[in-house]
Amino acid sequence: MTEPSGSGTPRIPLPRLLDTLVGVGSDLDVRATLQHVVDSAVELTGARYAALGVVDSARDGLTEFCTAGMPEAERARIARPPDGTSGLLGALVRDRVPLRLADLTTDPRSCGVPPGHPEMRSFLGVPVLAHGEVYGNLYLTEKRGGGPFTDEDEQVVRVLATRAGVAIGNARLYESARQHERWIEGAAKVTTALLTGTAAADALMTVAECARVLAEASAGVILQPTPDGGMEIVTASTPDDPGDLVGTTIAPGSAVLDQLLGGEPVFVEDSATDPRMTTPVRHRFGPSMLLPLQADGRLIGTLALPRRRGGRPYTPVERLLATRFASHAALAIVLADAQQRREWLAVFEDRDRIARDLHDLVVQRLFATGMMLESTRRRAATAEVPEPEVHTALGRAVDELQSTIQEVRTTIFALQQTPADAPTSVRGRVLRETACAAAVLGPRPSVRFTGAVDTLVPEPVAARLLDALRDALAAACRRTGTTRVGVDVDATATLPDGRAGVRLTVTDDGRPGGPGAGGPDAEGDGTTVTWQSPL
CATH class of the missing domain: 3.30.450.40 (GAF domain)
Structure with missing residues (x-):
């Protein structure tokens, strides 16, 4: 009441x-x-x-x-x-x-x-x-x-x-606490994504997409400087089709451009009416933030986060968090680029080493084959060598030349693999295993493939083949005096029971180790390991 x-x-x-x-x-x-x-x-x-x-x-x-x-x-x-x-x-x-x-x-x-x-x-x-x-x-x-x-x-x-x-x-x-938490989590996700080998274009899209979601913006846009002193939109993330956003430029001489190129953030209350905004798409947006992506004194680009026309203005807290995010993202982009350059440098150095090894191997084999042919020619000319021996010597020379050609082809195939990608084919995985073994053995194993290995060998058989290859290479590493290892993968082999199969043969010139040296050939002479399986 x-x-x-x-x-x-x-x-x-x-x-x-x-x-x-x-x-x-x-x-x-x-x-x-x-x-x-x-x-x-x-x-x-x-x-x-x-x-x-x-x-x-x-x-x-x-x-x-x-x-x-x-x-x-x-x-x-x-x-x-x-x-x-x-x-x-x-x-x-x-x-x-x-x-x-x-x-x-x-x-x-x-x-x-x-x-x-x-x-x-x-x-x-x-x-x-x-x-x-x-x-x-x-x-x-x-x-x-x-x-x-x-x-x-x-x-x-x-x-x-x-x-x-x-x-x-x-x-x-x-x-405010939740906003800080979300922006920190977003920055961490961007860093993780960029440092896991993301390509440059994908890295910019990752930054734009993450910032757009965190800022509740209509678009996340990355602009980069152009040769004529302007800026161009190179990446755009929107809930819908970005349309003609990508490729839009800010012409040199714009008032907002002077601030952006100077590394200063720009905050706009209404993009459609602000005289500093000169892009042809400005009429679509209202409140906007344009934040420099700058690290180590270098301007990578600008992150723009416009909201729809008539949208809620950005608060001081949102401006501060977005500015910090842009600085963090710029540093992550620089670190990711440096990491990718180091990886490429390591690949190029490895390819230089492979080229030197290939040069030495090919020259040695061709020189040895040439000497053998020259000796056979002189002896045949004096009738000192019976004809069957001449044919045998010529056969060995042909085999050496074919082996050399196979080595060159294998190395060329390895050099054609994309450095950033792990091999998925059977041939590529075999080459990766032998390359890893070279770090322990010293000499790089020579590899020869016969037949369409990638087409003929199914995945279950390939997995067992790789296991056998690892065991054989490990056994070769345990033997003493190993200076040469050969790996032969034949996808056209015929098994003893007449079925078509794949045969792996690993040979080396090492001597068996002491007691306790195990392996698939521990009881043999330690020079040859053979594994085979039906296809």
Whole structure:
């Protein structure tokens, strides 16, 4: 039951007021808290309309406008929400004291009402303080019953505003902590993605996509300097088709370009109307951040994060976090590029070593074969050598030449493999195993393939073949005096039972090791290992 107040207005029951105040602080989401405040104000005071405008301290206006009591159809008729720079709302932003009017239309400060706004008479405005600063203003209009707002209404709204300030302050702290956490996690993901071998174009897209999601932007755009002194969009991430964003340029001489090339961040409230923005796509966007991607004094490019036209402006916290993210991403791009260059350098050094080894091997074999042919020719000319021996010597020479050609082909195949990719073919995996064994053996094993190994050998058989190859190479490493290892993979072999199969033969010139030296050929002479399997 309510009791009459001195003004004749029903007094609000204390339990109801307390329940409302407790409910205002029950949500840690800022926007949900704002909506709860305006809904509670309508319920407690009997106002028809309520709104809470968030103050932008940078320009003494309003950045957000949360309303209650206004149907969607009425809200749609309003061309734009009040900006708080003029009229009664502007006065409340500047004066920061409660304001109560019986008829706002008679106040000389009443102006700047946007088209489509419903007519209003009674008015009550109270500032909302959060952690000692004016966060926004709570507005109430049109007291139901036609009367003005009372002293008690003002007291209730001031209590509600005080409680709302505490709740909003807590919600802002929580939201700020969550924002920091999300941006830190995003920066870590970008670093991980870039340092795992991502290509340059993919690296830029990774940065643009991650930043767009974190900033809740309409697009994430990467611009890079052009030879003529301008900047060009080289990467664009949008929820939909980026359309003609990629390839758009900022011409030299633009005011915003001077700041970007100088490594300074640029913050734009409305890209469509800001005179510094000269790109042909600026009319699509509103609030924007353009952040330099700079590391080690070198400007890699610019990260642009535009929001849609009429979208929520970026807060100081969002600007700070995005700037830090851009610096972190630029450093990650530089480190990833340096890592990729080191990997390529290692590949080129290894290829130089392979070329030297191949040169020595080919020259030695060709020289030995040439000497053997020259000796055979001279002896045959003097009729000192029987014809069968001549044919045998020529056969050995042909075999040596074929083996040399096979070595050259195998090495060329290995050099054609993409350095960044692990081999997936049977041939490539065999070459990788022999290359690894060379680090222990010293000499690089010679490898010869017969038949279409990659086509004929299925994966299960290939896995067993590689296991046998590893065992054989390990046994060769344990033997002493090994100076030469040969690996022969024949995919056209015929097994003893007549079936088609694959045969692996590993030969070496080492001597068996001491006791305990195991391996597939521990009981033999330690020079040949043979493994075969049907296909």
